[in-house]
Amino acid sequence: MPSTNDLPFPVPAGRFDQKQEMFKRASWDEKIRPLAARFYREVDYREDDGYRKIDYALRNASWNLEWGAALGNSRSNSGLYAWEGVPAKIQHFVETGGPVTQTPAAMSRAIKAAAGFFGADLVGICRLHPNWVYSHEYNLITGEHYPLEVPAGCDRAVVMAVAMDYEAMRSAPTGVGGGATGLGYSQMAFVANLLAAFIRGLGYRAVPCGNDTALSIPLAMAGGLGEASRMGLLITRQFGPRVRLCKVFTDLPLARDRCRPFGVEAFCRTCKKCAVHCPSHAIPHGEKTTEGPSLSNQSGILKWYVNPENCFSFWAANRMDCSTCIRVCPYNKPGGILHAIVPAVSRRTSLFNAFFAWLDDRLGYGTEVAPARFWGRF
Amino acid sequence: MPSTNDLPFPVPAGRFDQKQEMFKRASWDEKIRPLAARFYREVDYREDDGYRKIDYALRNASWNLEWGAALGNSRSNSGLYAWEGVPAKIQHFVETGGPVTQTPAAMSRAIKAAAGFFGADLVGICRLHPNWVYSHEYNLITGEHYPLEVPAGCDRAVVMAVAMDYEAMRSAPTGVGGGATGLGYSQMAFVANLLAAFIRGLGYRAVPCGNDTALSIPLAMAGGLGEASRMGLLITRQFGPRVRLCKVFTDLPLARDRCRPFGVEAFCRTCKKCAVHCPSHAIPHGEKTTEGPSLSNQSGILKWYVNPENCFSFWAANRMDCSTCIRVCPYNKPGGILHAIVPAVSRRTSLFNAFFAWLDDRLGYGTEVAPARFWGRF
Numbered sequence: 001m002p003s004t005n006d007l008p009f010p011v012p013a014g015r016f017d018q019k020q021e022m023f024k025r026a027s028w029d030e031k032i033r034p035l036a037a038r039f040y041r042e043v044d045y046r047e048d049d050g051y052r053k054i055d056y057a058l059r060n061a062s063w064n065l066e067w068g069a070a071l072g073n074s075r076s077n078s079g080l081y082a083w084e085g086v087p088a089k090i091q092h093f094v095e096t097g098g099p100v101t102q103t104p105a106a107m108s109r110a111i112k113a114a115a116g117f118f119g120a121d122l123v124g125i126c127r128l129h130p131n132w133v134y135s136h137e138y139n140l141i142t143g144e145h146y147p148l149e150v151p152a153g154c155d156r157a158v159v160m161a162v163a164m165d166y167e168a169m170r171s172a173p174t175g176v177g178g179g180a181t182g183l184g185y186s187q188m189a190f191v192a193n194l195l196a197a198f199i200r201g202l203g204y205r206a207v208p209c210g211n212d213t214a215l216s217i218p219l220a221m222a223g224g225l226g227e228a229s230r231m232g233l234l235i236t237r238q239f240g241p242r243v244r245l246c247k248v249f250t251d252l253p254l255a256r257d258r259c260r261p262f263g264v265e266a267f268c269r270t271c272k273k274c275a276v277h278c279p280s281h282a283i284p285h286g287e288k289t290t291e292g293p294s295l296s297n298q299s300g301i302l303k304w305y306v307n308p309e310n311c312f313s314f315w316a317a318n319r320m321d322c323s324t325c326i327r328v329c330p331y332n333k334p335g336g337i338l339h340a341i342v343p344a345v346s347r348r349t350s351l352f353n354a355f356f357a358w359l360d361d362r363l364g365y366g367t368e369v370a371p372a373r374f375w376g377r378f
Numbered sequence: 379m380p381s382t383n384d385l386p387f388p389v390p391a392g393r394f395d396q397k398q399e400m401f402k403r404a405s406w407d408e409k410i411r412p413l414a415a416r417f418y419r420e421v422d423y424r425e426d427d428g429y430r431k432i433d434y435a436l437r438n439a440s441w442n443l444e445w446g447a448a449l450g451n452s453r454s455n456s457g458l459y460a461w462e463g464v465p466a467k468i469q470h471f472v473e474t475g476g477p478v479t480q481t482p483a484a485m486s487r488a489i490k491a492a493a494g495f496f497g498a499d500l501v502g503i504c505r506l507h508p509n510w511v512y513s514h515e516y517n518l519i520t521g522e523h524y525p526l527e528v529p530a531g532c533d534r535a536v537v538m539a540v541a542m543d544y545e546a547m548r549s550a551p552t553g554v555g556g557g558a559t560g561l562g563y564s565q566m567a568f569v570a571n572l573l574a575a576f577i578r579g580l581g582y583r584a585v586p587c588g589n590d591t592a593l594s595i596p597l598a599m600a601g602g603l604g605e606a607s608r609m610g611l612l613i614t615r616q617f618g619p620r621v622r623l624c625k626v627f628t629d630l631p632l633a634r635d636r637c638r639p640f641g642v643e644a645f646c647r648t649c650k651k652c653a654v655h656c657p658s659h660a661i662p663h664g665e666k667t668t669e670g671p672s673l674s675n676q677s678g679i680l681k682w683y684v685n686p687e688n689c690f691s692f693w694a695a696n697r698m699d700c701s702t703c704i705r706v707c708p709y710n711k712p713g714g715i716l717h718a719i720v721p722a723v724s725r726r727t728s729l730f731n732a733f734f735a736w737l738d739d740r741l742g743y744g745t746e747v748a749p750a751r752f753w754g755r756f
Binding site: 065 | 430577
């Protein structure tokens, strides 16, 4: 079992059963099922921008690689996230010449070059702690519930972030913002699928995953991609929480990255902008706790626990997903030198955090932008 | 039948049988089959950069969405290029509310906003001339040969270009350059699949295609994406020939774009850099003709005909695809103001074309860059 001594954040004492996750409960839990029906099947198109049929068409189409070919939100090890297999056409490229052997450091550089080329905006490498793997999977296609294990030896993780579209996300929680989310999911499947093919082509095993199989956030933290936050999502230095995560587990020997905290915890303690703007009061205003408010939380670790039931209630009322917390987070910026100054300072001192959060608000960052900006005159 | 009077380039008098296309002949033509075997199945990894196992792994993985899930190079109407169907989850989003109706101009703007969002770098809209549709398809999976028709009414085409990676393409004709090509094919499938899902979500039919079903280059020319060239590929103003094309046919009423020639023909007459650098002498140095040199050409139109048999011979000898013509073309530039000046001038006058072509060479553009630039120390 890999040592956790080098991780500056706690690892859960046990594994999480994915059956308890909100979108699985939407299938089997009578408390949540009505919300899912409103969210997915009782949609009324409205006249207001962001909720017209065209907005739903954009949101749904953005998801199409995930919903149509990847299915990582429904189960593991299928579609573009299949754990084995290469096209027959290239079978002999894998079989001949033996595995590529180089130092783990050189292998990590190559993996990062390839992942970036395929479209990953951030790439980190870490060990897969066994407790980050779900104990069980609830298969949304078959309704089956069964124990889950990653293939033996595949204990290195390549964790990747794809940035979601800044402009579209400014229109959260409408269909245009939902398009940014869906596109992120489709890109996750694209990138993980290609990177897994690359690793297999080097002669090693590769297990590509979206949200399935294991917790993405601690993996991303361990791989140096960012920090946990008040809103429960990973905050990256480059894009704030405006990323989606995917990962590939492999038996290819790789050099690991380090955790790189940059002051998010202290900033979140002061800022609270996500908690203030959350339309469903799903994000806590208070201190960290060791106990989450619902069945879908993995309690036992000191952190900010969101309330996924409240969150999903708003999705149902909104007839669309949300992402307001991502939109309003001061770390969600489009890039540029000016926007790099605040994280550079707050990484070193928390003295100005209250001022930064106040300034962010005063400058109008995080304000919802009308979907007309995306569609133009339509 | 749509009028062709508004097209400033000739339309073929008949339709082309895709069985004659080089990659189909690689399956059935005894003259070409040995080349395909060398290209695909007799690969020896070499020690030199760009031909190691890692380079093949990159090239192959880049293709994985096409080879593993799209299959547009093997047949039409399958995988990510299926002509019908939406995920069950969103069936009711399509069925309720009726089709979205707006002016063709507004519909075109929306299609372009969505296509750009999904990852298309250029988008144009035109009518599909029936003679651009292949008369027959040769199915690489089953070996069947059958007539092909686009569904009735789907006579509007949305043509999209995805730009290939400039830096990787500088290492053509190695595996790193081949990676840029393969990634382009995977992105074609991604973008066409999502755009087709979007159009279906609006309540219309959508037929997504890669290289299958119809000739992409005249479609792209008619849609205003660029011009034909000496090397036979489309030249765009923004990326030169460094693009891949895909298209979606639909019955959604759309406003058309116009052809926008920008001086490529005159430039190609003078430049000849692609013909000089082509390792297989597949690109003509001389004037346009009305007759192509091989079975794979569609003769009958005055243009520069490449020799696909020569081209593919080099692929077989190289054990890798090529793209040297794309790399050396003076229109292939990474963007920026300086690089926009030359096309802006040559669009208006051909007086300086010889000087521009000479200067391009003197400045070292198009020189092959070692794959080490991509991989770093590996």
